Structure formats: C-alpha cells, structure tokens
Amino acid sequence: MTLIKSISGIRGTIGGEPGKGLTPEDIVKFTSAYALFLQQTHPEKRLKVMVGRDARISGFMVNQLVTGTLNGMGVDVVDIGLTTTPTTEIAVTASGAHGGIILTASHNPGQWNAMKFLNDQGEFLSDADGKKILNFAKEAAFNYATIDQIGTCRTEDHYLQKHIDLILQHPLVDVDAIRKADLKVAIDAVNSTGGIALPILLKALQVRHTEMLYCNPTGQFPHNPEPLPEHLHDICNLVSQTKADVGFVVDPDVDRLAIIMENGEPFGEEYTLVAVADYFLKNITGPTVSNLSSTMALRVITEKAGQHYYASAVGEVNVVAMMKEKKAVIGGEGNGGVICPDLHYGRDALAGIAFFLSYLARSGKKCSELRREYPDFFISKNKIEFDPEMDIDKLLSAIKTKYKNYPVTDIDGVKIHFEEGWVHLRRSNTEPIVRIYAESDMLTKAEILAKKIINDFKELIKEI
Numbered sequence: 228m229t230l231i232k233s234i235s236g237i238r239g240t241i242g243g244e245p246g247k248g249l250t251p252e253d254i255v256k257f258t259s260a261y262a263l264f265l266q267q268t269h270p271e272k273r274l275k276v277m278v279g280r281d282a283r284i285s286g287f288m289v290n291q292l293v294t295g296t297l298n299g300m301g302v303d304v305v306d307i308g309l310t311t312t313p314t315t316e317i318a319v320t321a322s323g324a325h326g327g328i329i330l331t332a333s334h335n336p337g338q339w340n341a342m343k344f345l346n347d348q349g350e351f352l353s354d355a356d357g358k359k360i361l362n363f364a365k366e367a368a369f370n371y372a373t374i375d376q377i378g379t380c381r382t383e384d385h386y387l388q389k390h391i392d393l394i395l396q397h398p399l400v401d402v403d404a405i406r407k408a409d410l411k412v413a414i415d416a417v418n419s420t421g422g423i424a425l426p427i428l429l430k431a432l433q434v435r436h437t438e439m440l441y442c443n444p445t446g447q448f449p450h451n452p453e454p455l456p457e458h459l460h461d462i463c464n465l466v467s468q469t470k471a472d473v474g475f476v477v478d479p480d481v482d483r484l485a486i487i488m489e490n491g492e493p494f495g496e497e498y499t500l501v502a503v504a505d506y507f508l509k510n511i512t513g514p515t516v517s518n519l520s521s522t523m524a525l526r527v528i529t530e531k532a533g534q535h536y537y538a539s540a541v542g543e544v545n546v547v548a549m550m551k552e553k554k555a556v557i558g559g560e561g562n563g564g565v566i567c568p569d570l571h572y573g574r575d576a577l578a579g580i581a582f583f584l585s586y587l588a589r590s591g592k593k594c595s596e597l598r599r600e601y602p603d604f605f606i607s608k609n610k611i612e613f614d615p616e617m618d619i620d621k622l623l624s625a626i627k628t629k630y631k632n633y634p635v636t637d638i639d640g641v642k643i644h645f646e647e648g649w650v651h652l653r654r655s656n657t658e659p660i661v662r663i664y665a666e667s668d669m670l671t672k673a674e675i676l677a678k679k680i681i682n683d684f685k686e687l688i689k690e691i
Contacts, residue, residue: 231657232361235351238332238341241285249340254292260363261344262300269325274302279315280330281479282419282444285340289330294380301372304380309420309444310387311481313575318386319349331480334453350572351544387424391431393570394581399510401585406433408588413438413471415462417452418445419479428577438469452478454485456493467491473594477576483563484576488594497522497561501601503579504557506586508532513556516549519642520651520664521561522604540639547572607673609663611684619654625687650676
C-alpha cells in the first residue's frame, strides 16, 4: 500500500492500514486539515467548497467521506459529481466558492485515488499553503461543528456546460472552420469522465463524425490510463481503421491530452503544447512557459515567432506562477498539459482539443504535416536509486560544480545545457531517488547524455 503526502494533495492506493494507504481515516484527517486551512484563510465567513471527481471505482466512497467531513467542519458543499479537473477549477471561481477538492489520482491506475486541493482562484495551492495543511493533519487539532453549524450539501451538474461555453467563447476557437473542414475525430476516454465531456465538446464544436473508444464512465480502465505511446495501441488502430483525421486521448481527469495522427501514429505528448502554442503565436504575441523537463521544441517555435520563452520549476503551480509573472499567452507542461490564461490557470485537455481542431481546420493540413513542421527532439527518462543515508543534495552540488563551465539552471534540481542537448536532475521528495531527464535531437544522443551523468554519480559516490 502507498500513501504520498505532498503540497498539491494526498494520493495513495485505496485500503490497508491507516497512514500507509489511502484509508477512510486518512481521508477524514486530510479533509479536516483542508477545512481548517480554509477557516483560517477566510475567517468569519460561511465556507463553500466545490467537490468533483473522476469515474474511478473508489470515487463514490471517497466522495461520501469528503463531503461528510466538510459538513462536519461546518463547510457547505456543492457536489458537482462526475466531472473533469479543469471543470472543477472553473466551478470554484464561477460559483464564488472558497475552495475545491478534486477526487482523482489523475493518470494513476484504478487502485489509486487522491484529493487535490484548490484555493479560491480554482488553482492548486502554493508550497506554503500546502505545507500548512500537512502540518494541520499531523497535529490533528480539529474543532468540528456543533449541531447548529453543520454544513449543507447540494448537487449541481451544469458546470461542464459552463466550461464548454467558456471555451467556445475564446476567439481562437473557430467552430465555423471546424464545421467546414468536416473532420472525423476518434477519442479514447479510458472509461472515465472524458467519456462524458468529450462527446459534448465535439458536438458543440460541430464535429459530425466521431469514433468513440472506452467512453463509458465505469472507472474500469481498459489499459494503463497514462496517455503514453505504449498504452495507446487501440486508439492508434481505431484511427487507422476508420480513416479518422485525428485521435484524442485523455487521462481519467481530463487535464492531459495526447494526439494521434491520421496515419495512426502518436503526435507526441510533448508536442501537444508545442502545436497549441504555435497556433497561438500565429495569431497573438506574447511569451510562452513550460517547465524545465519539457521539450525545448517550445523554445524553438517561440523564438522563431520572435517571442520570449521561459522555463519554470516542475509542477503545475510553478508553471502557473511564472506564466503570471511573465504574462504568458500560453503555457503548460510536456505531459500534454495546456494552460490558457484567458480561460483559467489550469491544465485543460478540453481547451487543448478545441484549439488543436481549430488549428487543424484552419490550416487545411493533415496532422502528420503539422507535426513535420516542428523540430524533432527526443527525451530519455531514467532514475538512479541511492542508499537512504546518502547526502543527495551534496551529490547534486558536486555535479553542478563539475559542469560549471556549461550553462546551469538550479531553480529545480540541476539542469545542464550541453551543445547537443540538456540533462535535468531532480531528486524525489519521497524516496532516495534522482530522476534524470535528457533531451537531444536523437534518442541515442539523449541516452548518451543520461549515461554520462549516471556514471558521474557513480564516481562521486566513491569519493564521498
């Protein structure tokens, strides 16, 4: 069993011993801590929290515990039911709520679930706020409501339509062009809430030909729900067999988007943001942002458009902070996460689909033709495990010193910029592990860069 406590929320496998898995006891404790955080953030106010969930099997059970606990802390709950993460984020601000909880383990398999906490802007919590909640949970000094203070709970189901209406109002969503292009679109919603949201979105975009795969929101994931190429064989085959113009795959909570080209091959999850950003930069001016571990293709196409690119620390909250600071027009992460600040500051696969279809329709090109317009970069992902007693920070500092003559970024681990590519080293917050990401214009080059750093670690361990 696994329980991971972080500033962005609580994630774990369902069941087992309290404190070692995501059990009812843990759910109540961390929900109470979140309610206490809201009480301190908004004193003297009657609190309202939006709660949404994906379709995983444990969702109903977790929802009952979360809503009941919030009521027990004197918080009024609006349960928006089966929905997407970006829809829940939008619901917070649309309803004037003080916060929100998304019950989803995102791309994790079905035995996992999680509680992701939002502030009153519908955004993930800052590092400082997340740590407050973890401390409150550790102290467990909760003061539950008396009978005359117990919160209420009501259900509302119109926020998905509000979300889609908001997307349709964006000036770069071209419904007329999509309708005239008469595109055939295939989708894989991994039997979660994308199976509800995507068909409604495509109908609103006037897509008349849709091939649907795994769109029954039972929570029975038919394949690993992380939208990586090795998990997408079925949708690739469907696109080829039905001669679809494009395929879209989302994760269970619909904040990550992968695209399948008309030839049945993946567009490349790293390139979802690249394509959407390219479309934006062809129409408006302004900076772009992604994180340090995302492809440098975004920088290339941004600078080609005469604009500035910025890299943030890894994590959606860090990307959002830099987007706000630099007034970025588009941003996100290389995992297929598109963030459009005109809509809201959260990864949004529904928005990504609308923008990509608009770009595809306006261009008159095939998906594969669009993809060939972008430079090819390849990322190698590795990790190295250390003895729990090892001083990993000292090792990272030694790596930084070794490569001091190269451009180095250290806002999040150590990123070294070589002539042939880059290597990004990040230590895990929960395990004695350093993750090693390397990118170059050939996969073999990226793997050589990663191997070089791994060998450096081995030599340094001998010296320390």
